[in-house]
Amino acid sequence: MGDSLSHLPQQLANGLTLGAVYALIALGYSLVYGVLRLLNFAHGEVYMVGAFIGYGVLSLLDPALAAGLPGWLGLTAMLLAAMLGCGLLGALIERLVYRPLRHTHRLAPLLGALGIAFVLQHGVLLLASARHRAIHAELILPAALGFELGSVRLSAARLLVIGIALLLLAALSLLVYRTRMGRALRAIGADPEAAAMLGVPVERVVSQTFVLGSALAGAAGVLVGLVFTKVWHLMGVAAGLKGFTAAVLGGIGSLPGALLGGLLLGIAESVSTGVISPTYSDLIVFGVLIVALLVRPSGLFGKRAQPKV
Amino acid sequence: MNTPTIGHEEWAVELEARRDWRRDRWGWLQHQARQAPSAALVGLPLALALALALLFGNDYILRVAGTACIYGVLAMGLTLVVGQAGLLDLGYVAYFGVGAYAYALLASPQLGLHTPIWLALPAAIGAAMAAGLLLGVPGLRLNDDYLGIVTLGFGQVIVLLALKLDRLALPWAGATLDLTGGPNGILGIDPPRLLGWAPATQGHWLLVLAATLLAVLALASRVVDAPLGQAWRALREDPLAAAAMGLPVTRLRLLAVSSGAAIAGLAGALFAGWQGAIFPVNLDLSLLLTLYAAILIGGLGSLPGALVGAALLAALPEILRDPALGRALVYGGGALALILWRRWPGAALLAAGGCGIAIAASLATQADVTLAGNLALVALPIVLAALPLVRRPWQRLGLQAFTLVLATFAWETRLAAEPGLARPLLLGVALIAMLIVRPHGLFGRQRVTVV
């Protein structure tokens, strides 16, 4: 025990990295929920696809990087490709599944999400035709890079993850709170019919929301691939649950809430891995989800909604 | 999501009326199909199929029939929870797992226990019910989506436990205990032995499984007709009104979840005994998806419908194993779907183009077309999404034709080559298509939703 406590600062630092990634995933949930009141449970799979796209780009660039292409260019290419690909994927998911299901059975969207998750998992297996793939992150960032602060070591990859995550979050909040599209988005979230009647192009904005959220998930996938140097087709399941937990923790629909929830969850997971046992860290996260839903279903930042009779 | 659908229900009524007006053979067929299949209508063919399998089937056929029975029992339990009580339970497979593992632990060399069946089976069912209640109690306060997510997470937790409880630390004994065997599962599970008789052949097993199926069907259909079933449906339709009419909502939900869990636990125990082994892979998402597809095909809430769906979903993937049969199924099914959907040109194209491509593909199997096939697979959803954007008839037809060519190409080059991945992929697509095209199932009645 004493030994594991001495690692606490390091675990906090690791938790920060995890938390940044969870926050990116949670944002996707929150964005879509805020606009459509829909829990896009296929979101974790989009993140998985993003990781695979990053992997694919890295393998393509492998010779170029070895020949001296700067690492940051490679990273930019990975991020851009993943964000574009996942954005497109998000738009497709919305168009092909969620839109037709929007006015049918009330259980349909979640079941549809389950179907999407399944299709994406096996589709990726089919396309990538191997179960686990190692990411050679050292091509982008030498493993030795990083800095140390006392006993805490933050590798460059982890720092980069935190930095990029914060950057994307800032860009997103600018988009949501400062632009025309953001205003349309919030209007639809408040009242879709009224927004439609006032000339907000609802379908287009909904598509854009999916593109945005999915692009963030794609970026998260690339970043995680860099830190954990491994991608596989089932990585989206746990990550999706954790992103959702983070979103609920912070109050689903709230953007600062998603950030805070992600960081809290990341740190909780990292610390519990160190202090209790790595075997059960996923169980602990799930426990957090249940407790959060029971104690404060509206989250830290969410508003409690009055049921209408 | 929360668009009030004023006039929605009038539309449904009109639709019913319009269908009844159709006096041609097609209308009659639709009318017949719309009537939820009665137990006799479904039970007789199923019983006949079972009898034929028992009389003439080889071990393989018997196995598939047995799987259909297990799916049937599971689907009936699920349709009680989801279709009757209206609770979105995505952790249903976990109860199956708890039942299977409980039975396996009590009757296998894993812990050296060989508990007699009359003790082990109720214990397995009880364990599954306990798991259901464990999840049901906190889940009670959550509504649709949240309940779905929490139960899905619970399902994952059970799989995780099955995977990780192979090195359970026992600090007081200073040792570790291998409870679940981890990814290697539990082997050598005893078959259920009652009064000195235990099923020894696949034929025996099919008898046991079919008898269980019948018993569950009888029990469940009585419950559905009983006041309890009515109260469940009232709860599904409007929990608030149900509560205001004095129905004990909490108790009804718990009853629904634990009944479903008990049935799943029973199926799990039988499955473990039948296979002689249980692995964490048995509890993966594909079983959950299969069951949901089964109850959707049969119409949510319908017990005979669940059986039909289960039989279809047990049989169809087996057909896909054989490339020739699979081809026939995919093209035939695709054409049929297009015909049902009144896309005659598409159907004709598929019939002609599919055959052509199939011949071409079988001639040119030597070339490496993996990359092209992958590209076709990626392009397919994009083209599908683009379809509604094209308005001009001839452009539309062209794009439809292109879509079909793309689909057949992807099928021939990639999916037919890897049936192990094609089956789950098709299952997922089928589930989504089912939700969109016929959310009330092949036989179910159109329902209205008040949003």
Added chain:
Amino acid sequence: MSLLMCDQLTMAFGGLQVLRGLSFAVEPGQIVALIGPNGAGKTTALNLISGLGRPTSGAIRLEGRSIAGLAPAAISQLGVARNFQSLRLFLNMSVLENMTAVGYRRARTNTLQAVLWTPAFRRDAALWRARAEELLGLFGSRLGPHRYDQPAYSLSYANRRRLEIARALMTRPKLLLLDEPAAGMNPHETDELAALIAALPRRFGLAILLIEHDMGLVERVADQVIVLDHGAAIAVGSFAEVTADHQVIAAYLGQSARAAPDEPPEEEAP
């Protein structure tokens, strides 16, 4: 002892005071009408009585027993039934099933007996069905046998209101809460409904608390009228008494309205 006693009920949603010290009583066998302009807190009061919310302060007593904050199901078991202004039928169930679904745990037999199909269960089921048919019969042929097996969603708006009232009666209430039962009905249908409501207390031994905008109906059936404005009762008495009250007229027509004591307040647009 009064059947229902509401004492100093207040209810606030966030900063919005919907009820501020509402007090009134309903005696056994009485029909009490709760009227007032939109937003006066009528439906909120009904919701609190039927358990769909807990009052911020104040007491609700049913036959002397406090029921404030009890679960809706518990209050229903104590003998309070209601309909819903927004109509909450079990839409995908048949008309008859909408009635009999209420029978779970009110019937004398349990699920085990139902599964075993015992004679006691069959007797019980027949009894419930007979009761459902009797109550549907209150509305004559409008909910006649030809409709029993129709899904509730196929009913017209007015018939849905009727079915909700019949369903509420299935629970054998001592107190029936009716929230705008005549909304969406034409004058002829409203007349018919008024006659039925007026007959209910004697026939089933219950009291009725009624919210209604149709003043003709209120005049015909109500023994006592309570006028609500801004969450408090501003007048209590017979229909003639409250419609002569200046405060009531002011509440309905605004402060500047001229007094017109003989004219009942106009119906609010629903």
